[in-house]
Amino acid sequence: MRTLCYIGLVGLFAVQAHAQGRVTATTSTLRAAANEVFYIIIEASGGDIQDPDMEPVTAAGIHLDTPSVRSQTSIQMINGQTSTTQSRNWRYPASASREGSVTIPRISVMIDGQEYFTQPIALEITRALDLGAQAPGNTREVTTDDLAFVRMNTDKATLYQGEALTLTMQIYWMDGNVAVEGAPPFPETEGFYPGPEWRNNRTEYVDDRLYQVTEFIRILYPALSGDLTIGEWTWQGAVRWYDQRGRMKRTGRAFRAESIPVTVLPLPEQPANFSGAVGNFQIKAALAGTQLIQGTPVRLTVTLSGQGNPNTLGAPVLPELPWAHVSEPETTVQQHENSPEVVKEFGYLITPLETGENRIPPLNYVYFSPLTKQYETAQTQEFAVSVGGAEGAGSLVAVGGSATDQRNRIEVFDDGILPIITDPGILTHVSRDPGARPSPAAYVSPILPLAVFVCLTLLLRWRGRLASDRGYARRFFAAKRFEKTISDTQGTPDPVETLGRALRQYIADIFNINDAGLTSSDVETVLNKHGIDSDTTALAVRVLRACERAKYAGRASAAEEVHALHAATCNTVERLQATLREKRP
Missing domain, CATH: 2.60.40.10 (Immunoglobulins)
Structure with a gap:
């Protein structure tokens, strides 16, 4: 009996050891800088494997992004019996903002209806980055905030209505093997008319460190007087660099520059001939x-x-x-x-x-x-x-005599000389056939030059309006610009973002507003303001919000999702066109 108890205990310990061996957790590093991205790798094997419960990890102050998942299935046959084993691997991008010692708690995974746990992992979160020889002089520590940052400024804080304002947005990143990820959007500039924009690249020393600087410059013209605001410049990006051993590191960054208040003065009383x-x-x-x-x-x-x-x-x-x-x-x-x-x-x-x-x-x-x-x-x-005077534009001279009675005659000088006809009535009388009718060309020919002149005048005026009336030109080319943008959807790395941009651009062109920073809420306000029906407005807002959700989902959209959004975007534009045609007087 005692021997049987020993055998049972040994078997129980063996089962527990096997259970703990079926789920493991590791990290790509045990030491990381604040906000630096590292990876939590979870591996599990068994029959029916569920996703790990990561709530204790986020509760510990660790931020997680969407993981990459790999699965593998193996089948074995021993003595006529078949056994199936599944292996799954999760790779979670993670980061911690709090400095000091951080412990990743044990993580639960359900396998074949039974709960298994990983072992806790201790991490050291530091302020300084491991840049090796890239740290300037190796005398000062470098943080993630030092790797890259943004600035935004204007050339003036007070100006007159219609006066040019230069807005400069700058991205700084440390010179060397450092790169910034993400496409920064322009800040919201409500109340300003957008002008030309361009981009500069240069270098600059900040706190004795050399930085590469990319400048985005845009000219703005205030359309209203009063207190206006250039919205904060904020966008989600990332920074990459290489440590001392040549390993690539990456950290997510939320870049942000404060909003800028601008005071716009009204113009003095305008003279009558003001341009x-x-x-x-x-x-x-x-x-x-x-x-x-x-x-x-x-x-x-x-x-x-x-x-x-x-x-x-x-x-x-x-x-x-x-x-x-x-x-x-x-x-x-x-x-x-x-x-x-x-x-x-x-x-x-x-x-x-x-x-x-x-x-x-x-x-x-x-x-x-x-x-x-x-x-x-x-x-x-x-x-x-x-x-x-124009050449040949002198007085007309009559040929055939000066007397009135002689101008109505036909004179024949000899048999070899044809007569000179001075009376146009004779030509009319001779050529007229009582039974003949004028040809259609006889009716059309006097009108044709006038019609050509009218058409040419209308064409020139239309082209002049396209050149001078920006709102009319944007409305005229809105549909063509929309079709061109969505035609490039399949060739872009982010087709959903392209669809949302195409719809925002179309609405901005139709109503002659700035599309930079235009959100789904802004679109809803604009459509309601211009009397678009509630169903069409709701459809446009739903499409834009779906595009916004897909943008921040952290994963690539499936082909079916892209196809559905493409159809919904085109349907929205068609309904807007129909509504605008009905409202047109």
Whole structure:
């Protein structure tokens, strides 16, 4: 009996040892810096294996991301009996923000209906990073905050409505084998009209450390007066670097720069001839020639250059020219690269109607200068022109005699000379057949030049509106831009983000608003404001929120999810188009 008890105890210990051996937990390191990403690896084997219970780990102050999972199944046959064993491996990205000793508690895994536990693991969380020789002089410790950080600033805190504001966003990362992950979005700039933007790369020393700096620069124009705010610049990214032994390390980072308050002053009382331009401008005019011909157009080019919003630079008003006809201006805009400088040209066709000596008076262009805090007038030069008659445009001379009775006759000089007909009525009488009808071309030919002229005029006006009216141009090209964006969905690394961006851009183009930082809540407000029906609004909001959830899910979206979101996005745009057509007068 005693022997049987010993055998039973030995068997029980053997079962327990086997049970603990079926679940193990390890970490990629036992020493990590605060917020540095390390990995918790859990391995289990058995029949029916459930996912591990990680709640005790998060309760211990350890942040976990979505794990990668691997499974393997082995089948054995011994003495005619088949046994199946499953092995599963979970690899959790983890990080801890609290410095000091941290213990990963034992982790529970259910196998074949029985609960098994891993062993606790002790970690040391330090402030300094293991950069080896990369640490400057090896005299100062480097933290994750030192690896990379962001800054944001503006060139002024107080400005006038319509005045250019330069917003600079900077990403600093330590020179060497350090890289920043993530695509930073632009901060919210409600109340500002977006202008040109560009990017610079340079280096800078901060606290005796050399940093690579990427600058995102955007020009903004305040559309309203009062107290405005440039929203905080925040985005979720990561930093990678290599330790002393050449192993790659990675830590997740939430980058954040504080919001910037801006005071916008209203413009003083505007003069009657104010052009709407705010900034500092120069104006010049060039005439293609001063020796003109009656009826032949000549081009007058007026050029505005300076720093300001090109969309508020209205066309200069030409003085009345009683001796000529002046066309509507053709507009071209040239934005200097990596600069707020802009050049806007207006081309006028002047057609002289009368001969003689004439002049084109100077053009006055009134704008508001933030430097002088008053309205200024830029002026062009005066042009003296001489208009001559067109070649062959003298008095008409009758042929066939001067007497009235002789103009209505046909004279025959001899048999070899054809008669000269001076009476047009004779031609009409001779050529007219009482039974003949005019051909359709006879009716159409007088109208055709007029129709061509009207069509060309309408085309030029339409093109001019596309160039000068940004809101109209954005609405006109909104559908084409949307189709182009979603056509590239399959070729992008994040198709769901592309779908959300396409829908936001379409809505922003239709209502002529800024799409930077546009959220699903903002879209709901905009659609309600413009009277879009509740069903269409709810559909657009659901699609955008689904895209936002997928973006922060920490995993790639399945093909079925992408296909469903693609169909929902296209359906939303079609319903918006139908609603807008119904609302159109």
